[in-house]
Amino acid sequence: MQIKKAVIPAAGLGTRVLPATKVMPKEMLPIVDKPAIQYIVEEAVASGIEDILIITSRGKDLIEDHFDKTPELESRLYGTQKYKLHQDILDISNLANIYFLRQKEAKGLGHAVLCARSFVGNEPFAVLYGDDVIIGEKPVTKQLMEVYEKFERGVLGVKKVSSDVIQNYSSIKIDPIYDNIYSCTDMIEKPSKDQVLSLYSILGRCILPPEIFEVLENTKPGRGDEIQLTDAMCIIAQSTGFMAVDFIGKRYDMGDKLGIMKASVETALTHPEIGESFRGYLKKVCMNL
Numbered sequence: 001m002q003i004k005k006a007v008i009p010a011a012g013l014g015t016r017v018l019p020a021t022k023v024m025p026k027e028m029l030p031i032v033d034k035p036a037i038q039y040i041v042e043e044a045v046a047s048g049i050e051d052i053l054i055i056t057s058r059g060k061d062l063i064e065d066h067f068d069k070t071p072e073l074e075s076r077l078y079g080t081q082k083y084k085l086h087q088d089i090l091d092i093s094n095l096a097n098i099y100f101l102r103q104k105e106a107k108g109l110g111h112a113v114l115c116a117r118s119f120v121g122n123e124p125f126a127v128l129y130g131d132d133v134i135i136g137e138k139p140v141t142k143q144l145m146e147v148y149e150k151f152e153r154g155v156l157g158v159k160k161v162s163s164d165v166i167q168n169y170s171s172i173k174i175d176p177i178y179d180n181i182y183s184c185t186d187m188i189e190k191p192s193k194d195q196v197l198s199l200y201s202i203l204g205r206c207i208l209p210p211e212i213f214e215v216l217e218n219t220k221p222g223r224g225d226e227i228q229l230t231d232a233m234c235i236i237a238q239s240t241g242f243m244a245v246d247f248i249g250k251r252y253d254m255g256d257k258l259g260i261m262k263a264s265v266e267t268a269l270t271h272p273e274i275g276e277s278f279r280g281y282l283k284k285v286c287m288n289l
């Protein structure tokens with residue numbers, strides 16, 4: 001079955017980036033000149049997704065506005081003959097069928113995904129975490145979709161993390177299948193040292209089977225008193241199993257101060273407009289370090 005729908009949970013409180021995120025959604029933080037969530041929507045579209053549901057919350061209306069039309073701005077850009085910019089701005093509102101739904105309380109990533117139940121219906125769907133920007137030649141969601149089409153099983157986007165940070169992430173039990181493809185039969189969110197299953201962690205992308213909703217309905221709040229998506233995925237991992245893809249792409253955590261800086265610096269270095277002058281500036285800064 002082809003994956004046509006994607007859910008982008010973007011309703012978290014973003015406490016790790018306060019005070020920037022007191023009013024501004026972290027998903028709207030720019031990487032040079034484009035908000036994080038636009039990179040994510042563009043990845044979904046480039047992967048062939050047609051319908052996207054963004055889960056928002058109070059105070060996140062900016063996200064909805066960003067994907068709307070802006071007639072006054074558009075006519076000003078056209079009138080001043082800034083045709084390229086005019087087209088870029090128009091394109092944002094025509095990217096895909098984008099729907100919005102509010103998660104009324106920040107009860108966790110699992111709860112945010114559960115909010116998407118009636119949008120998704122009875123088909124497999126992609127989840128792209130709203131604060132994880134992944135840049136690479138081939139869209140990561142597409143990499144996962146290809147594995148889904150082959151194995152017809154849920155697929156996790158995974159990467160190895162270092163042993164000193166695995167306790168802040170999920171840890172999964174995996175067995176190699178071929179190349180960068182694995183099977184996954186168990187997982188745990190934020191493991192203690194003796195609970196670590198491997199240094200592979202689920203990072204930012206997955207394809208979930210519709211059965212996840214039934215499981216989420218019955219998932220009790222776990223770590224941080226939130227309904228953890230990992231707890232629900234674990235039930236499926238232990239029964240039918242998941243596939244896992246060690247995806248090719250550079251991931252930036254836009255919910256983390258260092259992640260935001262890495263995204264900005266690395267993207268600025270390759271930016272067509274400012275790349276060269278930024279490189280010169282950065283070299284000068286580095287000489288004084």
Ligand code: UTP
Pocket residue numbers: 009010011012013014015016017055103105106107108109111112129130131132255
């Ligand atoms: P995070 O755990 O990184 O988001 O969730 P957070 O709760 O905003 O983080 P901090 O710890 O307070 O900084 C990963 C993704 O899930 C969404 C977030 O918006 C983010 O894109 N999320 C999280 C929800 O949509 N709802 C929630 O209740 C929690």
